[in-house]
Amino acid sequence: MxxxxxxxxxxxxxxxxxxxxxxxxxxxxxxxxxxxxxxxxxxxxxxxxxxxxxxxxPVSNKEENVFDIVISNEKKKREIGLKALSLLHDGQVIIMSGGTTNLVFSKLIPPLLKATIYTYSLPIAMQLSQYQNIDLIFIGGKMQKNAMVTIGMDVLQVLSKIKADICFMGASSINIKQGLTEVGYEVSIVKKAMLEASDKVVSMFTADKLNSKTPHVVCGIDRLNTIITDLNPDDELLKEYHSAGVIVL
CATH class of the missing domain: 1.10.10.10 (Winged helix-like DNA-binding domain superfamily/Winged helix DNA-binding domain)
Structure with missing residues (x-):
């Protein structure tokens, strides 16, 4: 080694x-x-x-959260993030969406990981800016202030030129029939562009998002390679997702 x-x-x-x-x-x-x-x-x-x-x-004085963001179900999101670590390796080109699950995950990334990471989330970009070995590209655009993510044509243009190995995507809701859905139309459009730019798509969310739906479709279940929740992969709630051919962690 x-x-x-x-x-x-x-x-x-x-x-x-x-x-x-x-x-x-x-x-x-x-x-x-x-x-x-x-x-x-x-x-x-x-x-x-x-x-x-x-x-x-761990370093005792390291900040837990960027901007003192309140994170609900942080323990569960940490469990999800720890599972996702197995999908990381040196040399990857990665796209990360916004959301507190991905923010928690970004805090768990090994500091010595050598990778290129694109994100349109300001809190995640600030968190990852502490990692010397990560080439960080923050995708600028119109700021959606409540979520602290960028949206609009500028973001879509950058994403159209990226070829990423893997995308880590948060979710507002997910179910077998509608697939991955979002509350906001503009965010759903950005996430569709992320899908097109990535070889593999990993959706990470807490179990309360399962079998729910919001107005704007991002993609069908068949477009997801992996889903990661805080549940045991053999939980009955995940049975349909296994059957749909999705890897469940």
Whole structure:
């Protein structure tokens, strides 16, 4: 395992478990404890973690939320974000929609991930601006102030020129018949453009969005590659989505 991959592994484990142990890391990675200590010291110097006796913990003074945004069901959204981490890898071109589920997810992304991320969400862009290895492109346009996302022709023009590996898309509502739907017409148009620009589409939402609908259709279920909820993938509420051929995490 290369040094960068090893340190990325350490940061991902830290995000998931909120603490890492030097001895355990050495055993898992098949390396000496001295090597792990050097890695932890280096990550500490970079301000990515806080070195403590026997291991490391997350940086204690790191902001939890950008702009002090109140996030409902944050624990559930964190569970969703942790599941989504398995879909990330170095070198990806990623599009992220707005919404608090994606905002929580953006806070969980390993700081050493090397990727290009496009977003039209101002809070998510501000969160990702802290990551040195991410090439961040904020898509400008008319600001929808209540959601702090950009909309309009400027956004659509940028999206039409992107070819992304994966899109992480929040949802206002979803059901088997209508598919993914949105409250606002302009946001639904932007999300359609995101779909066209992406090879794979991942929709992330809490279980209360299941089997509901809002006025503006984004896409049918067949256009989604993966859905991620806070439920166990084998939950009865997700049975129809499995049957529709969607990967459920």
């Amino acid at each position: 290369l040094k960068a991959e090893r340190r990325n592994f350490i940061m991902t484990k830290l995000v998931k478990e909120q603490r890492v142990n030097t001895i355990e890391l050495a055993e898992v990675l098949g390396l000496s404890e001295d090597t792990i200590r050097r890695d932890l010291n280096k990550l500490h110097v970079k301000g990515l973690l806080e070195k403590v006796y026997g291991g490391a913990i």
